[in-house]
Amino acid sequence: xxxxxxxxxxxxxxxxELAYLLNADGRVAYVHRAGDATEALRVLRDVEVDAVxxxxxxxxxxxxxxxxxxxxxxxxxxxxxxxxxxxGAVDAFALGVTDYVRKPVRAERLGESLRxxxxxxxxxxxxxxxxxxxxxxxxxxxTTRMLPRSSVRWVEAQGDYARxxxxxxxxxxxxxxxxxxxxxxxxGFVRIHRSYLVQLRLVAELRLTPSGYVVIVDGAELxxxxxxxxxxxxxxxxxxxxDWTR
Numbered sequence: 001x002x003x004x005x006x007x008x009x010x011x012x013x014x015x016x017e018l019a020y021l022l023n024a025d026g027r028v029a030y031v032h033r034a035g036d037a038t039e040a041l042r043v044l045r046d047v048e049v050d051a052v053x054x055x056x057x058x059x060x061x062x063x064x065x066x067x068x069x070x071x072x073x074x075x076x077x078x079x080x081x082x083x084x085x086x087x088g089a090v091d092a093f094a095l096g097v098t099d100y101v102r103k104p105v106r107a108e109r110l111g112e113s114l115r116x117x118x119x120x121x122x123x124x125x126x127x128x129x130x131x132x133x134x135x136x137x138x139x140x141x142x143t144t145r146m147l148p149r150s151s152v153r154w155v156e157a158q159g160d161y162a163r164x165x166x167x168x169x170x171x172x173x174x175x176x177x178x179x180x181x182x183x184x185x186x187x188g189f190v191r192i193h194r195s196y197l198v199q200l201r202l203v204a205e206l207r208l209t210p211s212g213y214v215v216i217v218d219g220a221e222l223x224x225x226x227x228x229x230x231x232x233x234x235x236x237x238x239x240x241x242x243d244w245t246r
Contacts, residue, residue, distance in 0.1 A: 002027070002028070004047070004048070005052070006044065006051070008055060009054075010055065010058040022110065027114050036060055050078060051077050051114075051117040053082050054066060054082065055083055056083040071095060079097045079098055084102065084103040098116050098120065098146060100137045101144070137173070138171035138173060151166045154198040154220070155180055155198075157195040162175055190231075190235055192222065196222050196223065198217050200239060
C-alpha cells in the first residue's frame with residue numbers, strides 16, 4: 001500500500017529528518033512538506049493525503065489548532081503528532097489522533113505509526129462515517145502509544161488521573177474520571193461510583209452485598225454508590241429490553 005503524507009514542522013532540520021525517515025519507509029509513496037500550519041493548509045487545498053505528521057509547538061496556528069481544522073475536513077487525514085513534549089497527550093486524546101510520537105524520532109517508532117495509518121486507510125469507511133475510533137495516548141516502556149477506546153473495560157479514578165483497565169493490562173492517564181464520563185457517555189460508558197466508570201455492555205451482574213450493590217465486569221467486583229444505583233438499574237433494564245426486541 002502506497003501512502004501520501006504531509007510532514008509539518010517549523011524547524012528545518014527537524015522537518016528534513018522527519019521527511020527523510022518517512023521517505024525511507026516502503027509504505028510511503030510521496031512526502032509533501034510544510035514549514036507551518038498556513039503552508040500545510042495550502043498543500044492540503046491542492047492534494048489529498050493519507051496522513052499529516054505534525055509538530056505541536058509552532059508559531060502562529062499551532063499543531064493542535066491545525067489538527068482541529070483537519071478534523072472538520074469531509075475526508076480528514078490521519079493525524080500523527082510528532083513532538084518533543086508530552087503535555088499535549090490529553091488534548092491529542094480528545095481529538096482522536098492516530099498516534100503521538102516523541103522526538104527524537106526513531107525509524108521503528110515511525111514505522112509503527114505508518115502501520116496504523118495504513119490500517120486505517122485499508123479500513124476506510126464510506127463517506128460520512130468516521131474513519132477511525134477515538135484513542136487514548138498511554139505510556140508503555142517510555143513510549144507513547146494510542147490505545148483504542150473500545151479496548152477499555154472500566155476506569156478507576158486515582159486523584160486527578162484515571163486508570164484504564166483493559167482485558168489484560170491497565171494504564172494510568174492524565175485525565176480526570178469526570179472528563180471521561182462526559183466524553184464517553186455516547187460510547188456506552190456509565191458512572192457507577194465517584195471512583196468508577198464502566199462499559200455498560202460488559203456488566204455481567206449487578207449484585208446486592210452486605211455493604212451495598214456491586215457490578216461484575218471481567219470478573220472484577222466494582223462498587224456501585226447509592227446515588228448511581230437506580231440510574232444503573234434503569235440503564236441495564238433498557239439495554240436488556242433493546243436486546244430482546246431486536
